[in-house]
Structures are given as structure tokens and as C-alpha cells.
Amino acid sequence: MARTTAGKEPQLHVESLTWEDVTWVNIEGPTERETEYLAQNYPFHPLDLDDCLSRIQRPKIDEYDDYLFLVLHFPVFNKKTRVTTPSQVSVFIGQNYLITLHRGDLKPLVNLFRQCQLEEEFRHWAMSGGTGNLLYRIVDRLVDYCLPILNKIGSNIDRVDDEIFSRIMPHAIRDISELRRDVISFRRIIWPLRAVSGGLWSKVRRFTEADMEIYFDDLVDHIDKIRDGLDEYKERIEGLNDTHDSLATNRTNEIVRMLTVIATIMLPITVVASIFGMNIPLGPFGDSKLSALYVSLICLAIIAAMLYFFRRQHWI
Numbered sequence: 611m612a613r614t615t616a617g618k619e620p621q622l623h624v625e626s627l628t629w630e631d632v633t634w635v636n637i638e639g640p641t642e643r644e645t646e647y648l649a650q651n652y653p654f655h656p657l658d659l660d661d662c663l664s665r666i667q668r669p670k671i672d673e674y675d676d677y678l679f680l681v682l683h684f685p686v687f688n689k690k691t692r693v694t695t696p697s698q699v700s701v702f703i704g705q706n707y708l709i710t711l712h713r714g715d716l717k718p719l720v721n722l723f724r725q726c727q728l729e730e731e732f733r734h735w736a737m738s739g740g741t742g743n744l745l746y747r748i749v750d751r752l753v754d755y756c757l758p759i760l761n762k763i764g765s766n767i768d769r770v771d772d773e774i775f776s777r778i779m780p781h782a783i784r785d786i787s788e789l790r791r792d793v794i795s796f797r798r799i800i801w802p803l804r805a806v807s808g809g810l811w812s813k814v815r816r817f818t819e820a821d822m823e824i825y826f827d828d829l830v831d832h833i834d835k836i837r838d839g840l841d842e843y844k845e846r847i848e849g850l851n852d853t854h855d856s857l858a859t860n861r862t863n864e865i866v867r868m869l870t871v872i873a874t875i876m877l878p879i880t881v882v883a884s885i886f887g888m889n890i891p892l893g894p895f896g897d898s899k900l901s902a903l904y905v906s907l908i909c910l911a912i913i914a915a916m917l918y919f920f921r922r923q924h925w926i
Contacts, residue, residue, distance in 0.1 A: 622647055627726055629737040633707045634744060636723045638714035640700075648709065654679070654702060662700040662711045669802040673813055677704040682806065684752045685759055685799050686715050692788060694759065694795045699752070701745065703817055708741045710748065718751040742818025746825055749807070753832050756800070760839050763792055767846055774853060782854055790847050797840050804833050871926055875916050879909045 622643055626635045637644050645659040658679040661667050672679040680703070683696040697716050702709040714720060726733045736747045770785045811826035882905065920926045 625723070627723070627733070627737075629726075629733045631706050632737045632741055632744060634723070634726065634737065635707065635709040637709070637711045638720070640711045644711070648702075652702065652704075652707075652709070653677070658702070665698060667698065669806045671806055671809065671813060677702055678813055678817075680806070682749070682752070682803060683799050684716055684803075685756060685796055687759055687762070687792075694792045694799075696795075696799045701748075703741050703745055703814065705817060706741065708744050708748075716752060716755070718755045719748060722748060722751050739820050739822075740818040742814045742816075742822060743820065745814060745817075746822060746829065749810075750825075750829055750832075753829060753836075756836050757832075759796070760836055760843075763789065763796070763843055764839070767843055767850070770850060771846070774850060775857070786847060786850050786854060789843075790851075793840055793843050793847060797837075797844070800833065800836055800840060804830070804837060807833055867925075871920060875913055878912050878916070882908055882912065 623639055623641075624635060624637050624644060624647060626633055628634075640662055642663065645662055648654055649656070649659055653676060655672075655674070658672060661679075661681060667681045669683050670681050678701075680699075680701040682699045682701065684699065685694050686697040687694050697713060699716065699719065700711040710719065710723075712719060722736065726736055737744050766785070766789055770782065770789065774782050807826070807830050810829075811823050814826070815823070917926070
């Protein structure tokens with residue numbers, strides 16, 4: 611029968627859940643007090659306990675005679691800063707215990723522990739078969755959690771792709787930059803995870819009663835699928851950036867062309883106006899009261915002739 615207990619000291623953020631001979635200890639927001647508690651009750655190496663409090667650790671597996679220590683990173687999207695950041699999960703796994711330490715921002719892990727607390731059938735599904743099975747359930751949930759984030763990035767790319775021809779340029783380049791930043795951050799998280807998960811089963815098999823090799827292989831396939839999706843999105847974002855640059859260049863060329871046409875048309879008009887604006891009589895228009903009208907008609911004739919010429923040459 612399952613039971614839930616708390617740490618001996620009230621200030622410790624330690625929760626434990628036991629099913630048959632498997633105990634799952636969950637620690638949210640670990641501090642030095644929690645690592646000291648683990649050091650007193652488990653044979654963990656001090657460097658591993660220090661790694662649990664560090665936020666700059668790379669995903670890894672440290673193998674010992676009695677236990678394994680894993681550091682895994684999974685993406686979390688911060689809605690306020692609109693940035694995908696890594697969230698670290700530290701795992702100690704032994705023959706009859708599994709300990710998870712995390713910040714509490716990975717909802718699948720938090721929800722999985724809560725479901726195991728509340729539902730006996732769910733505890734049996736997650737915790738029977740040894741700690742290796744429980745580790746697979748946890749990592750599988752967290753990997754599946756990456757798929758909605760990946761799909762959200764894909765939806766944003768589709769939106770920018772549809773709107774890039776109608777959006778204002780500064781807004782488009784901002785959206786493309788945000789997408790590139792998310793994909794780069796996501797790739798930085800997933801690539802090391804693939805290396806760790808690839809050798810996970812060979813080290814975890816001693817902690818499970820059933821042959822779960824096919825399940826861990828399926829887990830690796832899911833991570834590869836995410837990697838392939840990120841590679842595809844990276845290429846699409848590069849294509850969007852090239853398209854944006856082409857549109858910006860084309861727009862600049864159009865503006866320069868129109869300004870050039872206007873300047874070319876204004877040049878002979880300026881010359882005509884300058885000549886007739888001199889304070890000396892010029893032919894039959896010098897003393898005429900309609901000289902301004904004559905000059906205007908000459909300018910209009912020049913404009914019409916030049917527009918006709920530009921049109922014939924397909925310049926406008």
C-alpha cells in the first residue's frame with residue numbers, strides 16, 4: 611500500500627511516496643538543507659549533491675556501484691520574457707529508491723507525482739516493475755512535454771510565413787529574431803539530452819525487473835523526432851530571414867527607382883524654370899503676361915514626354 615511522508619524537519623521540501631518496495635522522493639526547490647538531508651540518509655557523493663544546486667551543469671550520467679546520478683535539462687517557455695530556458699532535473703536512482711530534485715516549473719513531473727499520490731491505480735502503473743520503470747515514466751512524460759512547445763514554435767513560423775508579405779518590416783524582423791532565439795535555445799537543450807538518453811538503458815537495466823529496452827529506444831526515437839523538427843524549423847527560419855532580406859532590398863530598390871524618376875523629371879523642369887526666371891527678356895515670352903502659362907505648358911510637355919519615354923523603356 612502506498613504512503614506519503616514528509617521530511618523529519620518541517621522546513622525541508624521533501625516528499626516521499628512508497629509503493630511495494632519502491633520509494634520515490636521528490637524535492638522541489640532544493641537548498642543546502644535538502645542536500646544535507648540526503649547526505650545523512652543516502653550514500654551519495656558530495657560532488658553529486660553540489661551539482662543538484664548548480665544551474666550550469668550539462669546533462670550527464672554518473673555511474674556508481676549502488677546508484678546512478680543523472681542531470682537532465684528540459685525546455686520551459688517563460689511567458690513574461692518570451693524565452694525558452696532550460697530547467698534542470700537531478701535524479702538519483704538506486705535499487706529501491708528514486709530521488710528527483712527540480713525547481714518545480716516542469717508541470718509534467720509535478721503532476722505525475724501528484725497523480726501517484728492520489729490514485730492507487732496510477733501508482734501501480736508508474737512505480738511497479740522497479741525504479742527503472744519509474745525513471746522511464748518520468749523521462750517519457752518530460753520528453754512528451756517538449757512536443758507542444760515544438761508545435762507552438764511551428765505554429766509561430768507558419769504565422770510569420772503567412773504574414774511576412776503584409777507585415778511592416780520592423781515587426782517581421784522582430785518575430786523572426788524571436789523564433790531564431792527559441793529554436794537555438796531549444797536545440798541547445800535537446801542535443802545533450804540525446805547523448806544521455808542513448809546510453810540510459812544499458813545503465814538502468816539493473817534497476818528494473820522487466821526488459822524495457824524497446825521502451826527506452828522509443829524514448830530515443832521521440833528525442834530524435836524533436837531534433838529533426840528543430841533542424842527543419844532552423845532551415846525554415848533561415849529561409850524566412852532570406853525572404854525578409856529580399857523583400858527589404860526590393861522595397862528599397864522600388865523607393866530608389868521612384869525617387870530617381872522624380873529627380874530625373876524635375877531636372878529639365880528646373881533648368882527651364884531657371885532660364886525663364888532670369889531678369890532678361892527671352893524671345894517672344896519675355897514681355898508677355900502669359901509667360902508663366904507658357905513656361906508651365908513647356909514643363910508639362912517635358913513631363914509627359916519623359917513619362918512616355920520611361921514607359922516605353924519599361925522603367926516604370
